[in-house]
Amino acid sequence: AQSVTQLDSHVSVSEGTPVLLRCNYSSSYSPSLFWYVQHPNKGLQLLLKYTSAATLVKGINGFEAEFKKSETSFHLTKPSAHMSDAAEYFCVDINKYIFGTGTRLKVLA
């Protein structure tokens, strides 16, 4: 059974507006959850990771995510989108090497 579910396959935002990419997990134990970004024709890059330390995790390029056990969620946010944020984003349960199906973020000028 899929252990991470990305709720939106596509998200469009205007430049300068907030970004929210949703990820829910299902696990009988506390997972280790990562967010990776994949730009076209480039390798996967780690944005941030949760490994049972602080529940609010800050990553690169202004992204952050909050681990909420009560909601089994690990949503990725950014206060203000930039054109360069347009890419595919993956939520990952690294304990099981399971990637979500991805969310393609489009940033409109």
Place this chain on the structure above:
Amino acid sequence: DAGVTQSPTHLIKTRGQQVTLRCSPKSGHDTVSWYQQALGQGPQFIFQYYEEEERQRGNFPDRFSGHQFPNYSSELNVNALLLGDSALYLCASSNPGIYEQYFGPGTRLTVT
């Protein structure tokens, strides 16, 4: 400091053929994992090698096999290619107990 490198970049094969993909891990890493990413989907874990042995395996048939060399580089072999094997094959390196994986740019395999 070289990151994860993979070769070749692109490859075209015919159904039934065999293919070998290669990966060199990031300097200082000794664990290599392989993933298959079909078009429009997330990467799927194939297997992981550490100390020249397959340590974990995903839900892939025996047609997919691998090898790790003493210098930690790795090969992924796929036999009896099917059209459905067309995908981007990603290699990632890490160290044991450290969850963070560094990914290479991938090898694009097309099976015709």
